[in-house]
Amino acid sequence: MQLQFSKMHGIGNDFVVLDCRYRDFPLAATQIRALADRHTGVGFDQLLSVEPARDLSCAFYYGIWNADGSPSGQCGNGVRCVAAWLHRAGAVAIGDMLRLESPSGPVTVRLLDTDRVAVDMGEPIFDPSRIPFDTPQAADRYVLDMDGEALEIGAVSMGNPHAVVVVDHLPTHAMPRLGPALTGHARFREGANAGFVQKLDRQLLHLRVHERGAGWTRACGTGACAAMAVLHQRREVGDRVQVELPGGTLQIDWAGPGHTLWMTGPAAFAFEGVWSVPTPTT
Structure with a gap:
């Protein structure tokens, strides 16, 4: 054929x-x-x-x-x-x-x-049962056991599950190890996209994403939405954010709970x- x-x-x-x-x-x-x-x-x-x-x-x-x-x-x-x-x-x-x-x-x-x-x-989904993510109650931050190492994440669904890790610098030497480990972590029973986000200011983020089923990608639209949503939930960014990925930049707009999130890009x-x-x- x-x-x-x-x-x-x-x-x-x-x-x-x-x-x-x-x-x-x-x-x-x-x-x-x-x-x-x-x-x-x-x-x-x-x-x-x-x-x-x-x-x-x-x-x-x-x-x-x-x-x-x-x-x-x-x-x-x-x-x-x-x-x-x-x-x-x-x-x-x-x-x-x-x-x-x-x-x-x-x-x-x-x-x-x-x-x-x-x-x-x-609208971003933070209800753990709908992500799905194994935890007794919803929170802005969760701690995962990564082979004896504690790692803080945010968890959200944008139609697919995301684990978001805030880092001081990109790239970090731990990302090649943590990306696949997060994607397959047992508390995400359907797997997860693992995003590593650096906040430059309230309007600008840098992001790398390890996608379930695809590995490291040059860009991830839902990952950009997830990173913005997690940081917005923590009141660390404004309602409009530029997210820079290896392949280019996306604009993410979200006014918070009760509103849908818009992503704009090429x-x-x-x-x-x-x-x-x-x-x-x-």
């Missing part, structure tokens, strides 16, 4: 986008992993499929798969790319607002330009291609 695809990225967080509006999603997990291989496949952090909406209040559904073939609930950089892809497909015009259905539920996007999109990411096309799909293996 020959598979047509679009390669896109949001500040370096890269994706393969498949048009599944008129056909079923065609790939098994082993084929997703083969497509994700950066040496023998195409390479991506996440695979995105554009499909008919299940929710009739939404225009389209988008599926999300990590590079290891596992499904994901949300992807902030990915939804911006989906919106830009739909614009090029003629489904949305510049200035329009569009309601899309993610695996975690509906999101609203506003196309600001051909390559810039604002996304209503919903979406770019890299190239179009055709991939020869290997026969799935067990």
Whole structure:
């Protein structure tokens, strides 16, 4: 089978986008992993499929798969790319607002330009049972046992679970060890994205993220939202923050509880291609 695809990225967080509006999603997990291989496949952090909406209040559904073939609930950089892809497909015009259905539920996007999109990411979820995170009660800070070492984190869901660690400097020598360990920590029973954030001032953050199912990425949209939300909950940042990641900068706006959080940033096309799909293996 020959598979047509679009390669896109949001500040370096890269994706393969498949048009599944008129056909079923065609790939098994082993084929997703083969497509994700950066040496023998195409390479991506996440695979995105554009499909008919299940929710009739939404225009389209988008599926999300990590590079290891596992499904994901949300992807902030990915939804911006989906919106830009739909614009090029003629489904949305510049200035329009569009309601899309993610695996975690509906999101609203506003196309600001051909390559810039604002996304209503919903209200951050701090309820531990909904993240999910194993703790007896909600708090601004939690302490995890990392092989005998105590590590303070914030925990929040942006449609997917996040552990946020505030650090004095980026990069830190402990990040290569702590990132994977946090992602797979037992108190996050579904795993977590591990964000390491440095606060420069109340309007500017630096961030690195180790994503579950993808590893270290150049950018993570939900990770940027999570870092801002955790620090805002602690009253350490204002209502608008610029988050600098290795691939670029995102703007995050959140006025606090009772309000939804908006993420604004670029979406770019890299190239179009055709991939020869290997026969799935067990």
